[in-house]
Amino acid sequence: MIKTISYVYKNTDDLKNLIEDNVLYEYPNIFIQIFSSNIDLVELEKIQETIRTSLPLAKVMGCTTSGDIVEGSFVKEKISISFTIFEKTKIDSSLFYVKDYENIREMGKSIVAKLCGADTKALILFSSPSSVDLQPLLDSIDEEKQDITLAGGIAGEKDSFREGIIFNEEESTNEGIVAVSLNNSDLQVQTFTNFKFQEVGKSFKITKAIGNTIVSIDKKKPSKVLESYLGKDFLEQIKLQRNDFPFLLGTKDKSTPIWITNLLEDGTVTVNHPISEGDSLVFAYAHLKEIIDNSLRELKRLSKQNVETIFAYNCSSRKRMLHEFAADEMRMLNSIAPTNGFFANGEISTENGKPQLVGHALTFLALSENKKKLSNRKIDFQYHIPDSVKTIVTLTHLMRASQADLEILNDHAQISEQYYRSLFDNNTDIVYSTDLDGNISSVNPAFEKLLGYKKEELLGKSALKYINKEDIPRVRTHFYSALKGKEQYYNIEVSSKTGENNLLHLKNIPITVNGECVGIYGIGRNITEQKKIEDKIIQLAYYDQDTGLPNRIRFSERLTELLQNAKKTKRKLALMVIDMDRFKIINDSLGHDAGDEILKGISERIQAAIPGGAFLGRFNGDKFTLILSKNVSIEAVIKIANSILRQVGAPIHYSGQEFYVSASIGVSLYPTDGTDEMTLMKNADIAMNRSKSQGGNRLTLYSNDMNEEALKRLELESYLRKALQKDEFFLCYQPLIDLKSGKLYGSEALIRWNHPLLGLVSPGDFIPLAEETGLIEEIGSWVLRTACKQNKLWQQKGLKNITVSVNVSANQFQQTKFVAEVTRALEKSGLEPKYLTLELTESTMLRNIDHSIEVMKSLQKLGVRVSIDDFGTGYSSLSYLKDLPIDHLKIDRSFINNLRIDTSDIAIVKAIITMSHGLAVKVVAEGVETEEQIELLKKLKCHYAQGFFLHRPLTSEDFEKVLIG
Structure with missing residues (x-):
């Protein structure tokens, strides 16, 4: 079984608490992934030190990122940590430096030699961005080890694909690879890579190339070609280290998506993939429909599999350009199994058994150690694509159509102009343009119809005239961002000539002529009625109309x-x-x-x-x-x-x-x-x-049974108040056995009530009532005196070293006279204090911790032993436990009842016993019912045990007959 715990880092103390709370140090096979979109190397070193100290067996890999994925949600400018606990899978890891190898293929061989064995099923790689030529490394690994699945990605920093750090639990570098292998021949590994591109525009030919550097395209400098087709703003985006706009590289065998990694001063560009002269290039964009279809098919398939955790390595461009789609995809993956990962600047995938470096893609590993097939679970997978993304799709289609128009224009300029006018004039969405000052320069008929103005009334007027004053600063911000080449999407209310407000969903894009921005285009859709209907439906369906x-x-x-x-x-x-x-x-x-x-x-x-x-x-x-x-x-x-x-x-x-x-x-x-x-x-x-x-x-x-219970409690309270006077209480004693010697160690005194009309009344019925009514103090004193007296009698009859354990209620324990009461009971019975053990529940002690510690110290000074009863069912506060002056710890029967070699209870019991040994505290197991439980407790080095398998609670007479006589 695989279990993943996801965590957004706050500080080292909080991290230590998480490790303690989840008892992570108990697990030998922990794989930790750390993703940092908040670049703080000092804090990262603190995290590494904390993990090395607290989880010395854990294997760590991590990198800096442009964003993290935590349980299917996006996290930015944080440090996220996922702890994946494997039951049967062995994890090996190492960090490899580029400087240690003659070439990248030798590094690939070294990774396989060091980390991969016969039972290796998956290999995860995180690479620094600029120093590793990743595809040859992947090819080398595949040549050495062909039957494993590879996944991972390239590190980055805030959308930078030229900066980034990778690390493990001890080291970090910006020139290397961190790798982790998952070794378990039965590990179920599934992988999927989702990317699909559609071509936009004409095809170009690479006329000169050296390695990963394109020297000329169609015998022109690459920078000139890019500026001519995409504008100066695109060149600036490259300088800002953005990789949102890929190419498709056409070779003899296939088309491969590539992207520009650097624009050099001489006008050449480097890309993420080796190229050759004669290869073709074409601009490309995400084919959203096919990506969605592929994603839905995979989600439905995966939901029928037994998946326990998912590691997702998603493209940072998807987060920026297709944010809502990417968010839905991660959310739906997380509905199948916990999904954690990061946004990479290049993704490693395995398709048809071959590893490859891809871009603008999602790749993931779905893992399970459980071979059982799932019954069909029905999850409704559906993408909610917002208008903003639909507009991107529309724009992509528009770009392709425009390219066709331009090709026709070369021979048929007049026909091309008619196509343009048809697109503009017949568009049911509003389309308009402004100059650099925000004055309207053109509108289509849909715009005129919506606002009720004639074109002549609109041309030359400021577009800000038709919106609310409070929206002007926001619209100005969008306008200037669009002028800088950044597409803008937003909703805005626009006033018509009649004063009617319409809610529009707008997109603004720059108008570029000869490489210079001369204004913006606005494309919008009226969503007024749609929004009203949506709001009304939600309000009517889910909210009360009177109170809200x-x-x-x-x-x-x-x-x-x-x-x-x-x-x-x-x-x-x-x-x-x-x-x-x-x-x-x-x-x-x-x-x-x-x-x-x-x-x-x-x-x-x-x-x-x-x-x-x-x-x-x-x-x-x-x-x-x-x-x-x-x-x-x-x-x-x-x-x-x-x-x-x-x-x-x-x-x-x-x-x-x-x-x-x-x-x-x-x-x-x-x-x-x-x-x-x-x-x-x-x-x-x-x-x-x-x-x-x-x-x-x-x-x-x-x-x-509230009615019957109320009457029963009233009657029981009346009888209870007279029970001591009428001598209706008696004690039974359940033997405690020393597991090492098998001999009698002592007994636990258990109160019983034999009422002349009700018969034997369960302690579960009258003890809580006694606590509520305050009678528990008087009853508790009687139990204490009687148990001490009886134990002394047994010692006189030959059971010299026998002890007796007495349960103490919270009310009784908190009384200021309690220690004096214990002293009197011992003096009156003649019992030595060391033969008396007082059992307290966790909640009793922690109710007033300072007072409790003082009382327990007084009892120990007296010579009386103190025990925690029902351990594990109360607060279980380990921070207090180490400070409590206790002698014994009694494991609650709920952990003992199901104690078998193949249950999770054995891990809990083992942990409690190990902890107790460390604190020099004796351990008692209550509720033992089978010989198997006895043998397991002996192996775990538990000191004492009691339960029906050994002895039921006995009256004092039966106790003597069985254990003395």
Whole structure:
């Protein structure tokens, strides 16, 4: 099984906490990928040091990037770290310096020799950008090792493909390769590369080339050709290290996408791929439709596979030029399996068994250690392509059509002009142009129709005249950016001649003539009605019209989402139903309109009373529903509910009158009171009705069989108050066995209640009640005295070194007289303190940690031993544990019940025992029920055990018969 943990770095302390919280140091096979779009080498060295210290077995590879991918989402100017835990896969890694090899092919051979073996299934490479000729290296690796999958990419820095650093856990360089091999013959590896280009414009011939340098195109300097066809702005983009516009390189065998890596001072250009004289070049652009089709096919195929993690290496140009598409693609990949990676400036892919360097592509590795086939899971994969991207597609088609027009124009200028006018005049979208000052120079009929002006009224006027004043600074920014050659997309309201506002989605592009910008084109579509309909549909479908709160449908969807998240994170969730008491009186006396107005005010009061992150909805009528998903506890729920009751109960002023309203609140908790939406809603409603039946203006927490339970508790409380007086309590003793010797070590005293009418009453029923009523202190004192007295009697009968363990409640432990009470029990019984162990739960100790430590120190000074009971089920705060003066630690039975050689519980138990040995604390395992568990505990060096397999709890008489007699 493979598990990936994704993390956006904050600081080294936070990183250490993540490692501790996830117990990452327990795993021998961890592959860590670090991507830094925030170039901070000092911080990077701190991260390397932290990982070397905390995870010495982990293998690290990373690089600087122009952006990170964290669980399918884009992250910029951050450092992201993914921890991939393999169960069966061995990971090898190394960093290779260019200077250490005579040529790049020798480096490829060295990588295979050092990292690859018979069971290697995949090889991941991150390359520095300017010093490594990657394709020959990939060819060399393929010649040496043909049965592995290669993936990875070229590092960068903020869209730079000439700068970048690669590193592992110890070193970093801007001239080399960092490589990691995944070694497991059973590892399931799937890869996919998605790129498709369409040609734009005429084909050129390379007339002179040296290696990766193009010296001339059609016997002209490359810079002149580029300037002639793409303008000076494009040359500036190259200087800024942008690679958004590739070529297709045509050879005898195939077409390969390449891009310019540098514009040299002599007018020649270098590219990312070797070229030869006679090769052809053509401008190219992403063929979005085919890319989408390919992506959807792969997503559907992959969703039917057993995939546990995905490493994605995406092109930085995709993030810039096709941002929404790239975001959707990553999001949908992440819905299949956790997806992490970075935006590269060249991607390594494996297609048809051959590794190659590609560009403007997505390549990924989908991995699994599980061979089981999945049942068909249905995921709706769909791209939501915004108008901005559609406009890019339209523009690409326009560019190709324009090229055809230009070719015709060479022979048929008049026909070409007619094509242009047809495109301009008959376009249903608005098209206009302005000069360098922003004055309108041309408009098409669609523009005239939309604004209601004649062309003559518009020409020469400032385009800013037709927009709202507050939008002018924003539009000016877009205008000047377009003049600099940067395409602009934005929505803007435009006023017509009649004063009607229309929402337009606009694109601005520069108009370039003879290499100089002379103005801009604007291409737009009226989306006013579309936006109104979309907003209205969302509002009607998901929100209450009176209060503006999410309605029942939206609330239900959100509850389902939060329940799924709670199940994954194993966190609690509270559902609260808030119903107004006797609100019908207001509706009947003031009318429903007034009632709706008052309910709106009440909804605002409730919102003021709830914490951030809570989700409030209007269920129906005068009933509201609330989800609490952060830091959920009974205390927090009660505090929030009381705040709501106070806010709702404040005086309401309406039409000169003062009204008072109260609310009944019912709460159900996940997972205690239900694990699905329907059950939680039903139980919260039942609890709310209980509040109403008790007079309203109160909170009720749901419990099963609420009516019967309430009566039963009242009766039980009455009997409980007399149980000590009537001598109805007795103790049973469950033996504790020394696992090393197999001999009796001691016993745990367990209270039992034999009522003359009820019979034996479960401790689970009366102990919580005793705690609530305060009787637990008196009962606890009786247990302590009785257990000490009985243990001393057994010692006198021959069990000389036997100990007794007594459970101490939180209330009893927090009493100031507790240590004195223990002292009296020991003195009265004559039992030596070292034979008494007091068992405390984690929550008891951590309730007031400073006081707890002082009390425990006093007990140890007295000679009494202290034990943590039910360890692992409470707070499990390791930071406190090391400071607690304890002698024993008892592993909770929930970890022992399923303890078998092939379960995850054994790892937890082993960790607890190992930790305890390190703290010099004895370990007790409770709930042992099988011989297999006994043998496993012995192997794990657990000290003591108790459970039904060894002995059930015995009365004092049976204890003597079995263990003494």
